[in-house]
Amino acid sequence: MHFLHDALLLARLQFAFTVSFHIIFPAFTIGLASYLAVLEGLWLWTGREVYIRVFRFWVTIFAVVFGMGVVSGIVMSYQFGTNWSVFSDKAGPVIGPLMGYEVLSAFFLEAGFLGVMLFGIRKVGRGLHFFATLMVALGTFLSAFWILAANSWMQTPAGYDIAPNGQYVPADWLAVIFNPSFPYRLVHMVLAAYLTTAFVVGAVGAWHLLKDRGNAAARVMFSMAMWMAAIVAPVQIFAGDMHGLNTLEHQPAKVAAMEGHYDSHDGAPLILFGLPDNAAAETKYAVEIPKLGSLILTHSWDGHIRGLKDFPREDWPNATVIFWSFRIMVGLGLLMALLGLASLLWRWRGRLYEAPWLHRAAVAMGPSGFLAVLAGWVTTEVGRQPWTIYGLLRTSDSVSPIGLPGVATSLVAFIVVYCIVFAAGIFYLFRLMGRPPGLESPGSAPVEAPLRAATSAPVADLLAEPGTTGEKTP
Template identity: 55%
Template sequence: MDAADSALMAARAQFAITISFHIVLAALTLGLANFLMVLEGLWLWHGRKIYLDVYLYWLKVFALNVAVGTASGLILEYQFGLNWSRLSTQAGYILGPLMFYEVLAAFFLEAGFLGIMLFGLKKVGPRLHFFATCAVALGSMISAFWILSANSWMQTPAGYIVGTDGRLLAGDWWAIIFNPSFPYRLIHMTLAAFLGTATLVAGVSAWQLLRQPQNPRARLQFSMALWMIAVLMPVQIVVGDLHGQHSLKVQPQKIAAIEGSWERPPEGAGEPLRLFAIPDMTERRNHWEVAIPRIGSLYLRHDLSGTIAALDEFPAKDIPPVPAVFFAFRVMVGLGLLMLGLGLISLVLRWRQRLYAARWMLQSCVLMTPAGMLAMLSGWVVTEVGRQPFTVYGLLRTADSLSPVSRQQVINSTWIILVFYLLIFGIGFLVLLRLLREPPHEDELGPQPTLADETGHPEE
């Protein structure tokens, strides 16, 4: 491996570290903002103070998440400027405006109304405060819109023209923003954020119910989280299938890597479902393969005899790192199926009126607490590593996006980032554990005392 390749691998590793930390916090911001909006809306609608208590409890978690997420976002921007300046040079005319709109939404809606959301209930009243909560939730959705539009354009570039100097310029902004893969990614990622938040809330609530089985507020948040999982997980599976069908058309190398398909099966034999294998990039084959014949064709082609383009049909230089993509996809799908099972079991237990009494269910939810976020991270590995060796798919290679930095420079900055992350995330995690140690109580204070009358109804 020469010096350039060594610096490239170090820069990619640094990006993986920074994005993995930040994306979890960004997804929690999206999921918690909308969860809080629903809770406050239910409080205003029904006038039951239990909703307000749960709202104020998770508002503290939301505030902590935003604080730590802001710090991780600054580090992410720093490493972009340090390591990937050539990406900005080649594609900045397109990516720059998209990122600017994301920042605009974040600052004008999320940051602008966040102070009112955290501290303004006593000052502005319940209805205007609910408007602020809705604005923050809307801001998180708009922020996700622009981020995913930019990322999707890098996966399926459209609407661009190539300038005389080789730079990518905007030709059709509508085609750029609403590029071919954008609708699938937007829905898939939004659902992933909601499901990741739901498994977190369900796991925390289950832990609290194991200690205080009769706590009505812990029961409420546990019930809401499981409803979210039960309803959204089947939708996510359908969206994932549609996303996969589209990727098969526009990124066939990625799908071949996901399937570990090195050679196309004989005509009519169908594509197998490889449950396990150890892909070998050097020998271009799988070791220890365990497969079920034809089942792969069922979800790839929706029949039992169809096949897909295999990895040996593409130039070796255009094939992504197969082992990472292969295993990450199976982790994502496996955790998704576990979440689906959790949602279905919760429906059965509701019907039998044993949702809060079945300790094995509560214990299972505790074990599944990180499942949603781990599945989302695995999905991002499939998305980003599966796009390699390109930064802008088919147009700009990752090696050509790297700044003129040495391996040692990248490693040194990575150590600085890791120390910063260990400090910020360590403190944040300890505070989070302290916040979640006890379930929400009656007259929960939140960041500021609440505004409610003695009957628990919002004051006029």
């Protein structure tokens, strides 16, 4: 049994390693595809050349990130068969079609229009090219929709029957797809993707503003990113609160571990910091604020919060891991909101592009979206343990009958290959982002005239100051 336990641990580590690499790319492409659509739409509406220049800057980066996401995602599908065949067999009638819908709708839509978006701006006309960009953006959203439907069903299964052979089969597809946690996870993840993209774009814009404060394209990048941070980060905090209430209803043991509560409380404190210890069934060195935990989780000062001791010990998740991953996610979200609010203050003062400390802070916050997404994923997936399908199928019963040497060898191979291939890809992305924005690539031809004259759209004035949106920099 110890041998099987080690193989199970390595299988979990292998999937965690590959999905951690993969998740950062969709989180970026979902937001970046929408950003590209907004840029092209603004260019067509306003006629300001700066928007299409920013579009060109990011569309190449999108293509590289999209390719890396596809490559890293294919690997995970094979792991379902090699390492998790029991799970694949039992949940295949539900998970298989959801994955298939993702490929048939989202991936084909993305792949079908990606070439037009990348290479067709002078070949198919402005309208059709903009339509292709919109379809790529829609495809990235549909991809998130179907993947999150599958993951949410594993968290809060609904709409299924159990067949005589032990398989979980769909009884009501609408209930399967729109399971109790799906709407909250979808909103939370899509907003996280938009914030991830905003802080990357803002960091790149800020980096180039530190070098050249008058760079028009960098100003547009930074301004649009800070608008997104100021508006979406507070919305994400609200969405996260709603998601937390839903999790408390359907996965109370996960919430107890996230909050570090082992004993049940009426008027539970908020444990800011501490060291949860499952073996001792207590959170050591806890720093608490009385009653605030119940207020946040139940919106009542005296709300009842169940502790882990209310659940069988064999059903406890790893409280230490998700206690801290949750705090990392929340802490980064608060920093995002703080930077967005600071940008509003400097924008109101008319000094958004003349605050080097703000630009340096934006550069430092560039990776924050990726880190928050990873921390949120760890909280969600580790918090689901010891279940693969919550309350139905344990992780220990989901693994393939595999030996330790095979899993260990493949894990080492993944680590070596990923570190080489993706290090090269990320290095190339940094080089692309380091190019001064707004400069034409060698041999590029002029862009066709836009639909509207530059004076026809006051919308653009919200995104860039007068005198900063043309080809010339002041």
